[in-house]
Amino acid sequence: MITKRFPSPRLSRRHFLAGSGAITMAVTHPVFAQAKEMATTSFGGVWGTAYKETILDPFQKATGTTVKLKMGAPAEWLTNGIVTRRRPDIDVLMLPYPQSIQAVMQDLSVSLSEKDIPNLANVERVWIDQYDGTAVGLDYVAYGISARMDLLPKPLKSWKDLWDPAFEQKLAVPAITQAGAWELLVMASKLHGGDEKNLEPGFQALKRLRPNIKKFIGGGNEHAQLLEAGEVVAVAMSTNTTPYALQDAGRPVDFLVLEEGSMVGMVSYHVAKNAANKAAAMEFINFALAKEQQVNFCSKLIAGPVIKGAELIGKAKERVPPLDRLVVFDWKALAPRMPELSERWNREVVA
Missing domain, CATH: 3.40.190.10 (Periplasmic binding protein-like II)
Known part of the structure; x- marks a missing residue:
């Protein structure tokens, strides 16, 4: 067998890149009151629209944090993370393969824990372990x-x-x-x-x-x-x-x-080791891994959720293959x- 099988949920998704530059959106949440801002990356296009509507905008209504959203290409984001590793411009690098793995090999990000991100407990381990615990997947395709x-x-x-x-x-x-x-x-x-x-x-x-x-x-x-x-x-x-x-x-x-x-393809979150806004970064990732956000984002995009028990709705329910149909390689x-x-x-x- 060439497949590396994993238990149940489902799958499918994207690679939409569009534009460059940076936009800033206001976002809100009182749980980590000391966190006032953070910077992260995002694709544009259809992917970016779904991300904004189901994760960024709801986060805006729930937090008091300003999110600086940097658009562009993954290779640029990775290079930025390497060049500015002592004083990162980007708190949370969101990266696809292979840049996500290259970030792990460059030792750019901190180890993630359930203490900082409680919703990690619900994530299928394959979407954490492949990054040696220093990143976590958002969705998969x-x-x-x-x-x-x-x-x-x-x-x-x-x-x-x-x-x-x-x-x-x-x-x-x-x-x-x-x-x-x-x-x-x-x-x-x-x-x-x-x-x-x-x-x-x-x-x-x-x-x-x-x-x-x-x-x-x-x-x-x-x-x-x-x-x-x-x-x-x-x-x-x-x-x-x-x-x-x-x-x-x-x-x-x-x-x-x-x-x-x-x-399988996926994007993942990497919190920079010297990030100035780690608390906000952890809060943001925890929000994105909540069941409501996972279901809404992945159903809209026709992508696979990374958490257990997230039931997709609409066409995504039939169109996203289950985890046991995926091949994950090294x-x-x-x-x-x-x-x-x-x-x-x-x-x-x-x-």
Whole structure:
């Protein structure tokens, strides 16, 4: 088996980046009265809208703290955390993979405890332990396949089906700079006898997959445009956001979770070691991990909650795969080698 299984809840989600700069919003809560302000990071777009409506705005009504919200890209936030580690500009780094793991390896954040964040007690341990207890996940997403169901030459049931000659020049996959690429490399390795520590089988497998790949997606709306135009019949290693948006617009598109399971993505909270506003940071994280916020945010975004017993509502209830369908891999084995692996990807897989 290549999957690392975990008990019950569910899953799915995002990678929405938009804009840069910083905005400030007022937020309120009397429990930690001494906390007056804090700074954290956020994506924009659909993700940012859901975050504002279900976590930031409710927090504003419940606290007396001013939250300085820094927009931009995860690589920028991580670099900021490293450069300003002695006097951080950002109290709470919210980061996705792989920057979240790189932050752990850089020893940027404090250990989190239930004393400071009582709602940690309700979080599934996998969303804490992978960060060595120095961060906690907010929500998680499944990586699967976006498919034009009316154009598939044959059903896709296993990740191995992507290598079938019937899909020649019919697939799109992420460029190495995009979300999903590392997950595809690791999945290809696991399917062919390797793992995150032995990626050679994955590179060889992706070279064999190359005749089936018509396009390496670089971001923006390419994913949706390729499927709508029928230029490709499937996008491998995508989140559920685009396919479900197309489906809700009446397109014959679906999000497929294959038999080996789905790779998982997530964003996590990291409190800077020398943060000036640690009390406010802990209070903010505790608020985001409360059941009400988890249900509302994840249901709106079609993402998976990290706490036990959070029952999603609406379409999310059916669209978010359970935890036991997820594949969690060791990012720490990958992170130090990413520059050289990126070069190899572009040289051997793309070329």
